[in-house]
Amino acid sequence: GAVVSQHPSRVICKSGTSVKIECRSLDFQATTMFWYRQFPKQSLMLMATSNEGSKATYEQGVEKDKFLINHASLTLSTLTVTSAHPEDSSFYICSASRAGGAWETQYFGPGTRLLVL
């Protein structure tokens, strides 16, 4: 149990286009989902936290108008990178938590590699 999927696994796009990444909890309901980005050989940095049916909470320094997050159901959250630029190229990883509290285990998706040309 506790499987999280992401789609697509990798995407290449041209500068200026928008890219949508989906994160799904396959066998549980996720009241809270988290979006991270990871640059090569670095750690994971939390971008935002999304709760089903409410606006996402963004970490300091993350542009909410550039990284649009929607958590429309208890099993799906989407991250849209708008007007992508080469510096947005990164590994984007989502996670999902059953209860949303810090003491609940987060289960991670396999990640999406984004390359912006």
Place this chain on the structure above:
Amino acid sequence: GIQVEQSPPDLILQEGANSTLRCNFSDSVNNLQWFHQNPWGQLINLFYIPSGTKQNGRLSATTVATERYSLLYISSSQTTDSGVYFCAVGGDYKLSFGAGTTVTVRA
């Protein structure tokens, strides 16, 4: 936010060797998890261990919350244990990740 330090940053092991990875954190936490990130980037949950000791096969972990550290033990290492091991801690709803320990197990 909570600061997380992992050591050592890199570890090279001969197959069959044992090792200990350490995670120090700067404040009290409600959540502490150990992950293994495989070469394809997938994060695999190893332990949810805000306190106490747990074992799962060749892996075990101990967290001493009062002294703000956690240890991950790998025994009889195998080449499939290679990858990056992350410690992540949370005081509230967020997890803060350490920089990771890159483990290379040689046959």
